[in-house]
Amino acid sequence: xxxxxxxxxxxxxxxxxxxxxxxxxxxxxxxxxxxxxxxxxxxxxxxxxxxxxxxxxxxxxxxxxxxxxxxxxxxxxxxxxxxxxxxxxxxxxxxxxxxxxxxxxxxxxxxxxxxxxxxxxxxxxxxxxxxxxxxxxxxxxxxxxxxxxxxxxxxxxxxxxxxxxxxxxxxxxxxxxxxxxxxxxxxxxxxxxxxxxxxxxxxxxxxxxxxxxxxxxxxxxxxxxxxxxxxxxxxxxxxxxxxxxxxxxxxxxxxxxxxxxxxxxxxxxxxxxxxxxxxxxxxxxxxxxxxxxxxxxxxxxxxxxxxxxxxxxxxxxxxxxxxxxxxxxxxxxxxxxxxxxxx
Amino acid sequence: xxxxxxxxxxxxxxxxxxxxxxxxxxxxxxxxxxxxxxxxxxxxxxxxxxxxxxxxxxxxxxxxxxxxxxxxxxxxxxxxxxxxxxxxxxxxxxxxxxxxxxxxxxxxxxxxxxxxxxxxxxxxxxxxxxxxxxxxxxxxxxxxxxxxxxxxxxxxxxxxxxxxxxxxxxxxxxxxxxxxxxxxxxxxxxxxxxxxxxxxxxxxxxxxxxxxxxxxxxxxxxxxxxxxxxxxxxxxxxxxxxxxxxxxxxxxxxxxxxxxxxxxxxxxxxxxxxxxxxxxxx
Numbered sequence: 001x002x003x004x005x006x007x008x009x010x011x012x013x014x015x016x017x018x019x020x021x022x023x024x025x026x027x028x029x030x031x032x033x034x035x036x037x038x039x040x041x042x043x044x045x046x047x048x049x050x051x052x053x054x055x056x057x058x059x060x061x062x063x064x065x066x067x068x069x070x071x072x073x074x075x076x077x078x079x080x081x082x083x084x085x086x087x088x089x090x091x092x093x094x095x096x097x098x099x100x101x102x103x104x105x106x107x108x109x110x111x112x113x114x115x116x117x118x119x120x121x122x123x124x125x126x127x128x129x130x131x132x133x134x135x136x137x138x139x140x141x142x143x144x145x146x147x148x149x150x151x152x153x154x155x156x157x158x159x160x161x162x163x164x165x166x167x168x169x170x171x172x173x174x175x176x177x178x179x180x181x182x183x184x185x186x187x188x189x190x191x192x193x194x195x196x197x198x199x200x201x202x203x204x205x206x207x208x209x210x211x212x213x214x215x216x217x218x219x220x221x222x223x224x225x226x227x228x229x230x231x232x233x234x235x236x237x238x239x240x241x242x243x244x245x246x247x248x249x250x251x252x253x254x255x256x257x258x259x260x261x262x263x264x265x266x267x268x269x270x271x272x273x274x275x276x277x278x279x280x281x282x283x284x285x286x287x288x289x290x291x292x293x294x295x296x297x298x299x300x301x302x303x304x305x306x307x308x309x310x311x312x313x314x315x316x317x318x319x320x321x322x323x324x325x326x327x328x329x330x331x332x333x334x335x336x337x338x339x340x341x342x343x
Numbered sequence: 344x345x346x347x348x349x350x351x352x353x354x355x356x357x358x359x360x361x362x363x364x365x366x367x368x369x370x371x372x373x374x375x376x377x378x379x380x381x382x383x384x385x386x387x388x389x390x391x392x393x394x395x396x397x398x399x400x401x402x403x404x405x406x407x408x409x410x411x412x413x414x415x416x417x418x419x420x421x422x423x424x425x426x427x428x429x430x431x432x433x434x435x436x437x438x439x440x441x442x443x444x445x446x447x448x449x450x451x452x453x454x455x456x457x458x459x460x461x462x463x464x465x466x467x468x469x470x471x472x473x474x475x476x477x478x479x480x481x482x483x484x485x486x487x488x489x490x491x492x493x494x495x496x497x498x499x500x501x502x503x504x505x506x507x508x509x510x511x512x513x514x515x516x517x518x519x520x521x522x523x524x525x526x527x528x529x530x531x532x533x534x535x536x537x538x539x540x541x542x543x544x545x546x547x548x549x550x551x552x553x554x555x556x557x558x559x560x561x562x563x564x565x566x567x568x569x570x571x572x573x574x575x576x577x578x579x580x581x582x583x584x585x586x587x588x589x590x591x592x593x594x595x596x597x598x599x600x601x602x603x604x605x606x607x608x609x610x611x612x613x614x615x616x617x618x619x620x621x622x623x624x625x
Contacts, residue, residue, distance in 0.1 A: 039552055052556065059587075063555050066583035118572055181571035183514060190574055198516070198551050200582045315548060 014283035024295035028076065031302035035072040036064065038306060070204045071196045075305040076298045078196075078264050081211050081256040083297020084290060086271025088218045091225035091286035092249050096334060097158050099271030100257045104164030105140045106266040110191045111168045111175070112136025113262035118179035130206050133262030138254035140164055145246060193320030194265030196305050207263040214256025217248050218290070225286035267320050269327020270297055276334065369478035370432035370453075376420040376443075377436035378406060379603035380457050383470065384434055385411040386486060386606065387479045395428050404568050407599045407607045422446045434473070459604040461524045461545065463494070466604035486606055493609035494531055497616055501533035506619040507560030510537040512584075512593065514567070514575035516548045524604050532616045534561070551583055561619055562588065567598035594618040 039045045053060040086099040100106045116132030147160045172191060176184045224245045227235035236242055261267075274296040275289055282288040301319075304326075308317040372394040375384045381396035385408045395416040403409040418424045420440035425433060425447060433447060437458040448454055455476060459469045467487045474483020509529055511519045519525045520536065520543030529536050537559040541549060549557075569576055578584075579593070596614055600607040 048556075056558075059555055059558065062583050062586050063552060066581070066586060067551050067555070120572060179571075179573075181573040181576075182568055183571075183573035183575035187574050198578050198581060202582060316550070 013280045015281050017282070017288055020278075020281050020292055021295065024292060024299060027299045028295055028302065031299055031306065032072055032076060035075065035302050035306055036068050039068070039309060066201060067198075070199050070201045071305070072302070073204055074199050074207070074264060075196050075301045077208060077211055078260040078267065079270060079297040079299070079301025080294045081214065081260045081297070082267065082270040083274040083293035083295075083300070084215060084218050085253045085257055086297070087275040087286070087289045087293035088221055088225070088249055088252065089271070090275055091228060091289070092221065092246065093157060094228060095157055096276070096338065097272070097331075099269070099275075100137075100253065101266065101268040101270075102158060102272060102331075103141070103144055103161040104168060105137045105144075105253055105257055106261050106268070107165050107168040107172070107192075108136040108140030109133040109258045109261035110136070110266050111172045112139075112258065114172050114175050114179075114191055117262075118175065118181060118184050126202065127206055130210050130259040130262040132258075133260075134210065134254050134258030136168075137258040137261070138250060140168070141250045141253050145250065189318060190265045192266055193318035194261075194267035194323075195308075195316070195318050195320075196264055197316050199264065203263050207259045210259035211256050214252045214254070214259065215294070217252030218256060219252075221245050221249050221252070222287040222290050225290075229284075229286060265318075265320065267301070268324045269331065270300055270323055272334075273327050273330050274300055276330070370430075370476075372428070372430045373432050373434060373477070374418065374425055374428050374430035375434040376418055376425070377434075377439040377457075379459060379605070380434045380436055380473075382406060382408050382603050382605055383457065383473050384477070387470070387474050387483055388477050389479065392477075394430055395425075403599070405599055405602070407597070407610075425452075426450070432476075461522055461604070462527060463490075463524070463604075466524070466608075467491070469604070490606050490609055494612065497532050497609070497612050500620075501531075501616060504533055506533050506616075508535040508537045509561040509563060509615075509619070510549075510554065510557065510559035511563050511565070512549070512554060512579065513565050514573070514579060516550060516554075516578050517546065518543055518549050519546060520544050524608065525601055528601075528608055528612050529615070532612050534615070534619065551578070551581055555583060555587055561591075561622070562593045563615060564593045564595055565598040565601060566595045591622065 037046050037049060039049070049060070049063075052063070082100060085105075089098040089100070089103065090096060092098075110133070112132040112135045113129050114132075117129045120128075143164070144157065144160055147157075169192065173188055176188050176191070179185075224235060224240045224242070227238045227240055232242055275293045278292045278296050279289055282292055300323075304319055304322045307322050308319050311317055370388075371392050373384050373388055373392055374395045375381045375393070376397050378397060378399045381400040384393050385396065385400070393415055395418045396412055398417040398419055400406040401409055401412045401417050416428060418428070420435070420443055422443040425443065431453065433452055433454045435444060435454065435456055437456045444454060444456075455473075457469055457473060459466055467490070470487050471480070471483050474480045474486075477483075511525060518538045518541075520538040520541070523545040526536050526539065537557050538547070538549070541553060541557060543549070554562075564579060569579075594615055596611050600611040
């Protein structure tokens with residue numbers, strides 16, 4: 001079962017790359033502006049915001065630049081990270097169910113970040129927490145590739161992910177319960193469900209460069225991903241150094257997902273849903289899926305973050321609640337299609 | 344409310360009378376299992392009669408009377424621990440370790456539950472009532488009279504002056520509205536609680552945006568282990584908040600002073616009043 005054969009059961013709706021990417025870019029732009037101006041008060045809040053701007057420009061500036069901007073840019077970049085790494089992992093492993101959350105890469109990042117953040121490291125800097133996330137993801141993805149072996153069965157890999165998820169979730173919980181901070185045990189909700197609330201420019205400045213490094217590494221695999229649809233041997237015979245490609249993908253995921261999770265917690269299923277929705281539009285070409293998934297992930301995450309602010313709950317909903325509600329039915333649907341196509 | 348007050352008074356009087364008759368029955372081995380009742384028994388009971396208090400009270404971050412726990416056994420509110428301490432009176436909170444309470448009561452231990460209502464009259468009544476039970480009525484009366492006097496003095500100092508609005512902002516964006524002891528405390532020293540306008544009840548969360556838009560004149564945080572890394576404490580260090588506060592940092596009140604209704608409320612009120620007073624007249 002590969003992504004290629006999976007394609008035949010869905011049907012192609014290929015559109016021109018320029019049209020697709022510019023369409024997605026416009027969507028991201030619209031959602032970005034919406035995210036900046038729609039707060040928890042909804043559309044009515046926009047009028048309030050403009051009143052504040054007239055009466056008290058300083059407060060307006062602080063509100064927009066220090067509160068809404070970091071939140072919006074983080075939603076955009078973390079969504080892009082998850083979409084992109086989902087697309088690369090699915091192409092590299094030729095497994096339609098691969099993505100950072102299901103494979104346990106995200107929860108490993110959370111474990112790494114939690115250990116560094118709550119227990120500190122000698123002479124630790126603010127950069128230490130995202131780097132803890134990077135280390136966590138790196139260990140997890142390396143472990144998965146070793147466990148998965150050469151011809152990864154989709155379900156073997158998913159089971160390895162389940163085991164990794166269970167282990168890291170338990171260790172994260174243990175670490176938070178042992179942490180010297182009185183709030184730590186309650187903060188597990190943030191780490192397992194994620195949130196963009198009250199994230200600041202400080203967080204953004206730390207996470208962005210690391211995610212940037214990850215994106216460059218992930219994009220550098222694009223040529224090989226197309227060749228890989230023919231199998232690893234075929235790709236090797238076309239001159240690709242598969243070991244090097246895998247290392248780049250591991251490092252790329254580690255930097256991008258590690259930094260993202262260390263900043264906003266684990267956000268599930270975005271990396272699964274986005275590449276699947278977009279795949280028919282790029283003619284099932286893994287390489288062309290990468291930029292589309294980058295933009296698609298950003299759009300989905302921005303929309304979800306606008307959603308959690310508009311849903312009127314006493315405490316703001318964690319974003320992972322919303323993405324799991326979208327992602328889980330999708331996951332079941334994929335399992336159903338996989339079974340029907342003869343697995 | 345007045346009916347309740349009268350009823351309480353009657354109960355207190357009854358206790359006073361019975362106390363006179365049964366002077367020998369003043370408890371000599373008191374065990375307390377709740378942070379707030381710990382504070383009460385340590386301040387009220389005759390020294391040496393408190394056999395055990397909860398482990399929280401030995402921690403100065405949690406309790407302002409941690410220094411009084413030297414040499415006292417610490418408990419975790421579990422029935423087994425309490426039985427082995429052989430208490431003649433167990434003092435506990437209404438919502439503390441319910442299962443242990445049921446068990447102890449069934450075995451036949453004397454247990455009293457103290458529930459301090461969120462107002463000054465309630466604090467006064469609770470202290471007086473427990474004072475009577477512990478055979479320390481005079482001690483209790485002196486303590487509540489001191490508390491009243493402190494607040495009367497603070498009220499006199501604040502009378503006729505306006506210090507503007509204040510918002511309690513705690514880790515995770517938690518704040519205190521109405522009805523609550525802290526809200527009453529703020530009103531008594533002439534401060535207007537912004538959380539009330541934001542529709543917060545006794546306890547609730549506000550977003551960073553709501554804080555910025557409400558523009559309180561002063562902000563107060565309850566200091567509780569600020570050095571321990573947590574996302575909760577990170578919210579108080581948000582750059583938006585730092586820019587909003589500028590050169591007027593938040594007023595820090597030790598959380599342990601306001602955790603429980605009691606004499607340390609006056610220290611908290613004095614600290615806040617001193618701080619806003621200094622700002623008004625630089």
